[in-house]
Amino acid sequence: MNRLFDDQSDRRIRFESEAVKVILSFCEQRRWHNIAQFEIDQIPDEDRRQKLQLLSGQSEDVVMIDKAISTRAKELEKRGIQAFDALHLACAEDGADVFLTVDDKLLQQALAIEDLQVSVNNPVVWLIKEGRA
Numbered sequence: 001m002n003r004l005f006d007d008q009s010d011r012r013i014r015f016e017s018e019a020v021k022v023i024l025s026f027c028e029q030r031r032w033h034n035i036a037q038f039e040i041d042q043i044p045d046e047d048r049r050q051k052l053q054l055l056s057g058q059s060e061d062v063v064m065i066d067k068a069i070s071t072r073a074k075e076l077e078k079r080g081i082q083a084f085d086a087l088h089l090a091c092a093e094d095g096a097d098v099f100l101t102v103d104d105k106l107l108q109q110a111l112a113i114e115d116l117q118v119s120v121n122n123p124v125v126w127l128i129k130e131g132r133a
Contacts, residue, residue, distance in 0.1 A: 002043070002048070003016045003017050003020050003102050003123075004017050004020055004021070005048055015124050016102045016122070016123055016124055018124075019123035019124040019126075019127050020123055022127060023100070023123060023127070042084075065087070065091065069087075069090045069091055069093075069094055070087075070090075072090040072093060073086040073087040073089070073090035074086070076089055076090060076113070079109070079113060080109055081106070081109055081110070081113075082106070085103075085106050089110060089116070089118065089120075092118040093116070093117040093118045096118050097118075097119065098118065098119045098120070098121060098126060099118050099119070099120045099121075100120075100121060100122070100123045100126055101120065101121075101122065102122060102123065107120060107121070107122060
């Protein structure tokens, strides 16, 4: 969701921002759920954090980090995924249908993990692929 606040003069960033807006609108209509609250809470820029909290709303779906998720995150980290991203992926495996990211490195690393239990994609590609754009 941070993509919305990046420099929109780059075409790719602008496309990804628009995709995020569409996804957030579906979340707002309760057709999809947004479980990114943990990530939003970690944003150091208070103004950006508050704007994202308003955009995302409060999700009814909360993934509690338990021993199994923590263990899985450590496994993913051993495979080269950054710690914070590994925790996000492990949480997503606990019931999300898709994990969306604009981080190309994370996307490629995640796609290389054969036993990953969640679909991973770029928001633009995912909307097009799923016929939702």
